[in-house]
Amino acid sequence: MENKDIQKNYIIDLKNISKTFDDTEVLKDISMYIKRNEFLTLLGPSGCGKTTLLRIVGGFEEPSRGEVYFEGENIINLPPYKRRINTVFQKYALFPHMNVEDNIAFGLHIKKIDKKLIKKKVSEMLELVNLKGFEKRSVDSLSGGQQQRIAIARALINEPEVLLLDEPLGALDLKLRKGMQLELKKIQQKVGITFIYVTHDQEEALTMSDTIAVMNEGRVQQIGSPVDIYNEPKNAFVANFIGESNILEGKMIRDCLVVFHNTHFECVDGGFDEQESIDVVVRPEDIQIVSQEEGMLKGTVESVTFKGVHYEMLVNTGEFLWTIHSTAMSYIGQVVGLIITPADIHIMKRR
């Protein structure tokens, strides 16, 4: 019964995946489900094992231990060319000896599909990625962004169940990257298949994903929706990696009451032991700056940096140096008060 449920809702099931290269363990006992038709992002700093995990799903790397189930079937011994999974490689990996059309049609040529049908499908794919009429162009003549789209078209034409994307936007400039993020999300919704996306860019992950798996040092730190991960980070690593954070040590007095910075604060979290040591996360944009009389805490502004939309200020309250984002500017040396509302205090279990 459980198996059937898994088959319905989950397309990929990773069980206890470990991978050791020489003597370094890059993946440590990773188990997770990947839902059908979702946009899942593996997010983490370089060297966290995210690309290795992706390559294991694609079949380019064999795990040292563990199994990969695809629709309930163990595919660990299937070579990549037998998996119903396609990949968009980091540096596109377009075949330089073929033009755009032959690149996209590569997978269909191998399946020996009727030539007319291939032509039709190629032009459909080019339309999907907004490169209509590019059939006869040589790969060298394309810009990075265009090559990227061709790589996506080349993978999608095979109608895979799952598309793997290994930092596909890494080589593009910022503006192009933003555009492609939205476009990728659109494409994913249009073709309605599972995307597994690898990136180290937290903003990219938050923009595109249905689910984010934050990875560090070979382990999955937290899986959840972008909102959950941003608002309720499970530990200090996640809190720090997803956006900037103020992280302080504290103690739970009881449910909804916490002490940190030698001050009692009301909060909305519960379920901890009394007097349990915890970490407190406060996002820089969740701290209000008020006059020193009104503030729950009092501190001196140490630096002010203009960041475009907001100012980033460092405020020293003696116990702690707070990072604060605000659209209103304070002056260096100014003594200010800080207010943190209960909903903006996030409690994390100490590891």
Place this chain on the structure above:
Amino acid sequence: MHRKSLAYPYLIWAAIFIVVPLLLIVYFSFFKDGSFTIQNYQKFLEDYYIKALIRSIELAFISTVICLVMAYPLAMILSDKHMTNKQIILLLVVLPMWMNSLLRTYAWGSLLENNGVINSMLKAVQLAPITFLYGNGAVIFGMVYNFFPFMVLPIYNVLCKIDPSLIEASYDLGADKVTTFRKVILPLSMPGVVTGIVMVFMPALTTFLITRLLGGGKINLIGNIIEEQFTRTNNFGFGSAVSMILMIIVLITLAFMSKKDSLDKGGGLF
């Protein structure tokens, strides 16, 4: 100082030792006692010389094919990232090039002679001696032996440079190993193959040394005929004419090969 000026010493060298001799060859081939003639070229149409030319092309072609068939798999194995000890095998391929080819060919001559080392050993174990030398086989052997590294290295070079993610992309798109080789690896390695073919075919076509030492003077290739004109019969005019013809054949071959796949994409040795 302009970078360009650094090339001047070589340009002067090239002018003296390449351009001037070339002009002399053109002059010698067309002028006899100061008057224009095409006699030298007409002489080449004689049966004997045409046959020598055809045999030269034939032997060079066979040697090139043998080199290619042996070198490609070796280069593939060597270019494998997971291969251990590949430096040693590469060294073994290159090692003979550190010694003068004249010496090595002489050595093979004395090894393969009717009373040579190998036949003495065969006699010692009561086996019938084998006539290795002074036939097409020995000449082809000599060519393959001498020019084999020139086939391996450029192919090895391009194979190493192929981005491994291209091969992964091919697997990813449903191609098995054989199809991946046929559709991705082989076409991408063509520049190396072309370079290798040129590097083996050209010297094999023009050799006179290997034919002299391992063919024992019985087999006259085009290179031997040219050498004869200059060193023995002192017929500079005819020798120059044959040289011109050979040069034109070489240029045609190069043009043909570079059309097949542009040489400048680089097998690495040019």
